[in-house]
Amino acid sequence: MAWHFDREAGQGLKLISPTLLYVLVMLAAPLLMVITFSFWTQDYLTIDTTPTFANYREAWTTPLYQVLMWRSLKISVIVTGVTVVLAFPIAYYLSFHVKKRKALWLFLITVPFWTSYLLRVFLWKVILGYNGVFNTAFLELGLIQEPLTFILYNLNAVVITLAHAWAPFAILPIFVALEKIDRSLLEAATDLGDSPMRRFFRITLPLAMPGIVAATLIVLIPTVGDFITPRLVGGTDGLMISNMIQIQFGKANNAPLGAALAVSSMVVIGLISAGIFLVGKKLGGRVR
Amino acid sequence: MKWISVKWLTVYAVVYMIFLYAPVILLPLFAFNTSTIIAFPLSGFTTEWFVGLWYTDTLHTALGNSMIVGVTTALVSTLLGAFAARASARFAFPGKTGIVGLIMLPLVLPEIIVAVALLVMLNQLGMPLSLWTVVGGHVLICTPFSIAILSSAYRGLDRELEEASFDLGESRWGTFRRVTLPLVLPGVISSLLITFTISLDEFIIAFFLTGTDVTLPVYIWSQLRFPAKLPSVMALGTILLAVSVLLLILAEALRRRSAARQGVDTTLAGV
Numbered sequence: 356m357a358w359h360f361d362r363e364a365g366q367g368l369k370l371i372s373p374t375l376l377y378v379l380v381m382l383a384a385p386l387l388m389v390i391t392f393s394f395w396t397q398d399y400l401t402i403d404t405t406p407t408f409a410n411y412r413e414a415w416t417t418p419l420y421q422v423l424m425w426r427s428l429k430i431s432v433i434v435t436g437v438t439v440v441l442a443f444p445i446a447y448y449l450s451f452h453v454k455k456r457k458a459l460w461l462f463l464i465t466v467p468f469w470t471s472y473l474l475r476v477f478l479w480k481v482i483l484g485y486n487g488v489f490n491t492a493f494l495e496l497g498l499i500q501e502p503l504t505f506i507l508y509n510l511n512a513v514v515i516t517l518a519h520a521w522a523p524f525a526i527l528p529i530f531v532a533l534e535k536i537d538r539s540l541l542e543a544a545t546d547l548g549d550s551p552m553r554r555f556f557r558i559t560l561p562l563a564m565p566g567i568v569a570a571t572l573i574v575l576i577p578t579v580g581d582f583i584t585p586r587l588v589g590g591t592d593g594l595m596i597s598n599m600i601q602i603q604f605g606k607a608n609n610a611p612l613g614a615a616l617a618v619s620s621m622v623v624i625g626l627i628s629a630g631i632f633l634v635g636k637k638l639g640g641r642v643r
Numbered sequence: 644m645k646w647i648s649v650k651w652l653t654v655y656a657v658v659y660m661i662f663l664y665a666p667v668i669l670l671p672l673f674a675f676n677t678s679t680i681i682a683f684p685l686s687g688f689t690t691e692w693f694v695g696l697w698y699t700d701t702l703h704t705a706l707g708n709s710m711i712v713g714v715t716t717a718l719v720s721t722l723l724g725a726f727a728a729r730a731s732a733r734f735a736f737p738g739k740t741g742i743v744g745l746i747m748l749p750l751v752l753p754e755i756i757v758a759v760a761l762l763v764m765l766n767q768l769g770m771p772l773s774l775w776t777v778v779g780g781h782v783l784i785c786t787p788f789s790i791a792i793l794s795s796a797y798r799g800l801d802r803e804l805e806e807a808s809f810d811l812g813e814s815r816w817g818t819f820r821r822v823t824l825p826l827v828l829p830g831v832i833s834s835l836l837i838t839f840t841i842s843l844d845e846f847i848i849a850f851f852l853t854g855t856d857v858t859l860p861v862y863i864w865s866q867l868r869f870p871a872k873l874p875s876v877m878a879l880g881t882i883l884l885a886v887s888v889l890l891l892i893l894a895e896a897l898r899r900r901s902a903a904r905q906g907v908d909t910t911l912a913g914v
Contacts, residue, residue, distance in 0.1 A: 367734025374727040385760035469887040478666035580753020
């Protein structure tokens with residue numbers, strides 16, 4: 356049975372090669388092409404392939420794009436913060452207080468995620484609208500005098516909708532990290548006289564940090580790329596950079612500029628992600 | 644968080660679940676409501692929107708397209724996922740972290756980036772957009788899910804079982820068929836169901852990469868513009884939700900059965 360010692364590396368590479376090849380052709384090559392494309396220019400119907408920074412100059416200096424980029428970052432960061440903060444107590448509850456039927460809880464948390472994404476966003480519009488579920492219910496109960504208007508077609512609606520859409524993605528990584536915490540550490544802290552609050556900040560939170568960082572990145576990165584939610588519930592001041600990317604590739608027919616906007620937002624979000632990752636690594640992973 | 648009492652945490656969990664389920668509960672409510680306006684109060688019970696779906700030909704075409712895309716995506720991504728999961732669970736090889744990382748990348752990449760990148764490449768190559776280009780994109784985003792599911796199935800597979808089979812004179816194919824496959828089969832089926840469900844619901848890539856043939860979510864997007872069409876969209880959504888939940892329960896049951904067969908803890912695996 357020598358084959359799995361000598362030829363192990365070769366066999367492993369051979370086995371993974373179809374998948375790797377697929378990803379190289381369908382992901383790596385297209386991504387490189389987008390980057391190349393962003394240095395070209397649209398000349399009405401043809402593409403001028405002289406390399407230039409013009410698209411990037413336009414992407415970074417045009418006030419409209421600056422506004423959209425800022426707003427995208429702001430919305431994504433707020434959405435991520437809200438989602439992760441709301442998700443943490445649930446993950447904590449599941450890990451520490453649910454003794455039986457954990458799997459059932461996890462399953463229940465993922466079910467809403469499998470409703471058609473478009474319909475979920477649309478239904479939030481129904482809930483938050485002027486004559487929506489929220490307003491009718493609260494008027495009926497006498498909690499408000501007239502329908503609230505600040506909850507649809509603006510940033511709030513985008514934040515609520517996205518915090519809902521990404522909930523399971525935030526809960527699961529944090530839950531996994533909490534599950535891994537050695538319970539005897541917590542007992543030791545109590546025995547040594549730590550108050551519950553101190554114990555939480557010295558042990559639970561730092562050890563949960565890898566999960567929190569994973570949750571943050573899993574929510575943050577795709578949120579920047581969402582253009583459905585802003586379009587359906589965001590109104591005009593909820594539009595994000597992805598809507599502009601979509602417009603450039605669609606109606607505006609300026610794919611190179613769209614590519615430059617896409618690359619720019621990826622670079623920015625990549626840097627922010629790297630920052631979060633490093634900070635998380637520094638803050639967590641061990642008992643303080 | 645012990646300083647916050649368990650009672651408050653439970654209350655919070657219940658409120659959070661209401662938040663999660665609010666849209667899901669509304670979907671069937673409006674699907675069975677007589678009024679064409681999607682608002683409260685409900686006006687009466689009807690099944691006419693569901694009946695109407697039966698006579699909408701464009702919907703049937705979209706459904707057929709989604710089936711083609713979903714089934715192909717499920718088969719291809721599970722096959723690619725099986726290769727990668729087996730390789731990473733069983734072998735050590737140079738560059739493993741980087742290669743697996745690259746393959747898992749679509750999991751964190753915004754879908755609009757994947758869509759736009761493929762669109763640029765297809766345009767440059769002069770390839771026409773069709774259902775197959777959608778499949779190409781869907782396989783890319785579904786393979787990581789397949790790998791995640793199959794990795795736990797392969798990790799639970801005891802290497803010695805296969806070696807015992809070789810020692811007892813089974814051929815490699817015989818070992819695969821009689822030892823490996825039965826043990827990972829529930830994982831494979833679970834992967835097929837999950838990837839199919841993801842593809843069935845995916846909108847952004849389908850929106851960018853489809854030609855004249857639309858998939859179900861692209862069809863729904865086009866219908867959302869017409870207020871009169873909304874109740875039937877709700878009915879359609881209700882059916883889709885029911886089907887997705889059934890498939891997921893099936894996938895989850897199979898995954899647990901496979902884990903139980905291999906004696907692995909079922910609470911964490913595959914999460």
